[in-house]
Amino acid sequence: MDTSQYMGMFLEESMDNLQTLNEALLDLEQEPDNIEKLNQIFRVAHSIKGMSATMGFNNISELTHKMEDVLSEFRDGSLKVTSEVVTVLFDCLDTLEKMVSNVELGNGEEVEYKVIIENLEKISNLTETFIKEEIKPKENVENYVNLNSEQNKINLLLNEYDNSVIKQAIENGYNCINVEIILREDTLLKSARAFLIVQELEAQGEIIKSLPSTEDIENEQFENELDFLLLTKKSKEEIQELTINISEVDKVNVAYVEVNNHAEEAVAEAVVEVIPYNKEIVNNTETKPKKVETHEKKKELNNNKRAHQSVRVDLQRIDKLMNMVSELVIYRTRLEQIVINDKSQELAETLEQVERTTSDLQDLVMKIRMLPLDVVFNRFPRMIRDLSVDLNKEINFVIEGAETELDSTVIDEIGEPLIHLLRNAADHGIESKEERIASGKDPVG
Template identity: 40%
Template sequence: MSNYDVYLNVFLEESKENIQELNDLLLELEKDKSNLEIINNIFRVIHTLKGMAGTMEFDTLAKFSHKLENVLDSLRNKKIDLTNDLMDFLFKASDALEESITDIEQGGNGSIEKLEKLLDKINSYVESTDSSKSSKYKTTEHEENQVKQNNEIYSKMSEETKELLENVFKRAKENNLNFFILKVILEDGVQLKQARAYAIHHKLEDNGCEIVYTYPSVEEIEKENFDKELIFGIVTSKSIGEIAELVNKVAEVESVYVDEFSANNLFGSEEESKDEEEGSKQEGLENNKKEVKLSRSIRVDINKLDDLMNLMAELVIARSRIIETLSKYDVKEVDESLTQLSRITLDLQNVVMKIRMVPVAFVFNRFPRLVRDLAKELGKKVNFVIQGEETELDRTVVDEIGEPLVHLLRNSLDHGIEGPHERLAKGKPETGTLKLSARHEGNGVIIEVEDDGKGFDVNEILRTAINKGLISSSEASKLSEEEIYNFVFLPGFSTKTVSTELSGRGVGMDVVKSTIESLKGTISLETKKGKGTKISIRLPLTLAIIEALLITVNEQVYAIPIANIDTTQRLSDGELKIVQGQEVFLLRGEVMPVVRLRKLFGYE
């Protein structure tokens, strides 16, 4: 894999995380439109995205993010108001950014049509004067600041360098050219400082600037042996404003300071220079004292984890074979070694399984935006509650449950929760509640989608089942409520006479059930007419390794998953009874049938 591919993968992963964070922040902002901290956090996310897009040279994405920054800057500086129209625009912008990232992931350059269209609309939210006012660079407006910056820049130069620059200055004047000193501060946390420095260097040279001085030196820049400050001496025909605007377009630049070179700057107060130099040294010492924080996590391709788990499974199988082979021999030393091998293998297995576990928030965090948009489209007021998002599941399982949950949430919103007027007429609060929760239970995880809407009408389900020929009227009267609810999960089953764009066609619930069952899970439904519905999904923690009980039938070894075993019990002949030709026994006061596996598997 080339360096570019590595950087691209990092860009895509981090961009997706930023888009998710952006959606979460926009949902918070919609509830609290005057919260400046949320606006600042949104600005930070967009700024990060702009920097990464610029580094990877996805120009349209970087340009769009930059313009979006201007809108947010105007918002936080109270130059414009956060209207409902602007709020909707920000959500559309988030969608466009996400689609642009998807386009890049599929091999494009991120220049999608939606992004281009929204670029035209952005300008309507910010006055043309705002962009110039929100410029990040500083010019010679404030004399005090100018003197301070000059002293700081020139204090870093040796006497030899000062003399050289003075000669360059004279030559520039003779040729009617400008000689500027340019100071650039990179953003905190910039990942590729060397790349940023060269991007600035190339930007200047490509626009006709001659670079005659660089601090730190080119060698130090190549080693990234500098903090975040760069100084250039340039000869150019451009103005201070043009140079500042030029450099300001480079990604991950925090601020730009440009000043016209003057011989007087070189030989200012010696005392001031010394003070600045001492201050600079002291600042450097303070920075060195700061504790360096190293990342305690890394990104790992899911395929590599799958490979690791497969190797782990092979190791477990090999261990079992060794134990089975050596069990014929009574060798104490071997027994001790096997015990140690089993312990180490089990520990390793647990570690590998934990590596694959991710919080369900990985998928749950997608849904607040979905619910918000859908509720708005349907004209309903909904309080969406998420609980237990820290509950962990195998990454493979988490990846698969997204679509089933989307369908269940859409069903609850479309057919479950009533509109505000209908809810008030029923004595309910006009805002409905939709809850998505997860929790550990035994060897699995329970995920529930619950609403306080209309609930299912049992009689309506039965009528539909009879009309579709799924059951006769006489059979219907014998069914329990749980059996009746199971009709909902049949293909093409719907009690709705009118379908909508969202649901009502009977397509989906059967797919939900089949998806859950393919994950070795189960799904059940509880409902009460007029009160609401709760759909519960039970899933195994992982599909990678399943603990099993080994049994022998006709000298053949079979494995029964532990998750499917309620209890084990030895039965004596005296405990077995024959009822209507069927062997049975009593378990906790209940009559249980007995199945002979030799007969079931065809050995008898």
């Protein structure tokens, strides 16, 4: 498959995803128990791995996969989120960024990354250092979601972390839904079809468990069955309708999952109601259940639809559009002079409409070129965090006014000067923790 046509999209999305990971890791370091942030990090890292593997950049995919191993231990609760571990993950992100930049420059992937992989593997294999939590698992205790239907019986193994995620989500008004999908026997590209299903489900909520695993899906090491646990605001009927309409899906079973704690047995059981949903039944019937939606629910669905209504546009196209609008303004001025000379009332009225439309178009193009300062500012928290570690200083970095918009040309120019100003402020404007305490100041500058 020729992937060159997707190179621009890969580069843009990879850099955006890496920036998202930088910001999310900073937040996770401050809030180690933030489950939603951890899930976001895992999801974005998986996107980078999948895209790079598809494009044939195996080194990027391999490094991201090792990063996922560490993130998996965060999710399992077997590894603490500490500054030491986060620093290694930041080193991994820096290396990934260099790899992507080299791809953009046509330098291939000539970036040394084996040391980073070794560091990530050391963390994954660590069992008796301060990084690991002391975990005393109860013997012969397993947490299962038991799914029973006439056709099958599947057990999804849940760990303590998964149970806490489900409980917290249900308390916050989410539904935990088990989605079992069976593909048609004649499905050719099962892996590609499975990822379309995963993409659709992730658009509706958060997948916390998958059988087979994402790695097995990538390698197409599964039969025709896919099983997911999904946290979502949607109802099971809505999830049914979305998944059954995906091409080459033969059958869908959905179920609400409710976790019940049994302290004496130390087992978390899920009581589920499974509703078989067969595509043949849907296609052969004209009777559909009535949908009763409140105003708030309709509003929520509409908001979800609007969330994805944006496109990437090359800046050169916007510049070309701006030049064409400028020419329209020139022609409009010439027409104004012609109207003055002809003194035609009908032509004057038409020109007035042209003037109004041209002015609106000019304003719109100018606004399209405007970007929030957050595009520049979002690099700084990571930089300040690294400086505070290197300089052994405690720095509280606060950003205000990031929503202010400037022309994209100005945005491109102010980044580097601001970086130098912030570095100088951290180096020379803030004393070390010990010096500040000795001077009677707050240790945090």
